[in-house]
Amino acid sequence: MPLSRVLLSIFLALVSITPLPADETARPAKVRVVKDRSGWVLKVNDKPFYIKGIACNEGLLDGVDYLKLVAAAGANTVRIYGDAAPEYLDLARQHGLMVNVGFWTNAIRLHSKESYRNPLHTLELKKKILAYVRWLKDHPAVLAWTLGNETFIFSDAEEERRAYGRFLEDIVKAVHQEDPNHPVIYASSYTRCLPYLKKFVPSIDIIGVNVTGGAGPAISWAERNDFDRPVIVTEFAPLGSWETRQDANQMPYDPFDQFKADTYLSSWRQMQANPRSCIGGFAFVMGGFRNQDSLTWYNMNYGELRRAGYWMVRELYTGRKPENRPPKIVDFFVDPKSGLKPGSWTSVRVRVSDPESDPLTYDYFLTNIAKDPLIVEKAAFFPGGVRSSEPGAAEVQVPQEQGTYRIYVGIKDGKGNIAIADRTVRVD
Structure with missing residues (x-):
């Protein structure tokens, strides 16, 4: 930078x-x-x-x-x-x-x-x-x-x-x-x-x-x-x-x-x-x-x-393998991805496995998308509600402003590891 x-x-x-x-x-x-x-x-x-x-x-x-x-x-x-x-x-x-x-x-x-x-x-x-x-x-x-x-x-x-x-x-x-x-x-x-x-x-x-x-x-x-x-x-x-x-x-x-x-x-x-x-x-x-x-x-x-x-x-x-491996995200679904009204909700679902079968915790959040991939921009985090129905499934509230955002899931294993995935959503 x-x-x-x-x-x-x-x-x-x-x-x-x-x-x-x-x-x-x-x-x-x-x-x-x-x-x-x-x-x-x-x-x-x-x-x-x-x-x-x-x-x-x-x-x-x-x-x-x-x-x-x-x-x-x-x-x-x-x-x-x-x-x-x-x-x-x-x-x-x-x-x-x-x-x-x-x-x-x-x-x-x-x-x-x-x-x-x-x-x-x-x-x-x-x-x-x-x-x-x-x-x-x-x-x-x-x-x-x-x-x-x-x-x-x-x-x-x-x-x-x-x-x-x-x-x-x-x-x-x-x-x-x-x-x-x-x-x-x-x-x-x-x-x-x-x-x-x-x-x-x-x-x-x-x-x-x-x-x-x-x-x-x-x-x-x-x-x-x-x-x-x-x-x-x-x-x-x-x-x-x-x-x-x-x-x-x-x-x-x-x-x-x-x-x-x-x-x-x-x-x-x-x-x-x-x-x-x-x-x-x-x-x-x-x-x-x-x-x-x-x-x-x-x-x-x-x-x-x-x-x-x-x-x-x-x-x-x-040459040393990890003592405990991080979770592995298999897929991450967001629906709907576009056509969302400001402040509305979208459903997210993640498929994940953990090599050691550690109990997992899930966090969801949204940020802006940097305008230029060659320039490091400060991330803007958008507070929104999360309604979890079961592990790996939730509804996430999108921002009040129109635009395209990234919605993330962070999955922790309690052993110092995390797996992260994101998908985009568009608020029209």
Whole structure:
């Protein structure tokens, strides 16, 4: 998610006077990528280090220690997209995690007032990035820097993409000079940014690729296109909302948890099948609510509760199967789905099984639908009545305002697990 301008302004005001906490036993890690006869290898203090990562922007939030959950899933690294601070790094280190520290660089849309063709903008941004690096580079949890996330492809004008490439090459060189101990990554949307990276940013250390559904072709792009760099799958995630079919209300169909869990498995296998070039990856995503088309499209967690994707990633990273598996939703029906009057009621029914036959509890709620799946919006929850007739069956009251909403069922097993499904309803 984009860096908060307010937080960034506060950070820049404090960075020159706020030192990292003193720790005489801590030293910054020396991280480098080397190529030997087996292929590319990431080394931390001269020891091979394969990234088993999870993307998670939040450390402590609303009483939940998300980095504790990340570590419990068997991860050794966490990716944060921006607004990193020593407190986040301290918490990561406490849980035995390295941190891929991000700095968000905005894509230039047609309505944007910024431009990478404006030397005043690029000079100011360069100062901010170098101050950020200078502030955090000596923290022992820092593994690498990710400068930019899908910026090339979501900049509308070709001139801006080229200008961004020239800026990125300049800033990568400057970061190398400021901090020779940590490599620099750029995160591409699948392979779409990589031609620009190859042409304009030869100093980049590691290619990052964000993928949904499968990682294989993205990982092999560099080798097929004579761009000799190691690859990190900076996001491997379930299918995006733009890749699934439309439902009866012409909204993206949100797959069930088990289908999403299986996509983590597919991507991981493809990463393992490319050991010469791939040096690890980050499962996407854990942390607070992310309203991207649906509130629960991506998260492997729901607060402290764990979904099927969480357990799949833990098994991939540790080889250990879950001690208790989450419920499995077989189907979720809503009737009627459309033509509802404001404040009226719709019937919902869910078919579910639990591997351990744990007693289950059911929660139902409604939210708005995010307007842009690429932008994380704050969810609006709509209070409404729920009339339960039996486990897995209820009537739910829809909002008073016209519009299309998502209605959710969350099924808990009392053992720290949850299964979630949603369907859309339209109020006319």
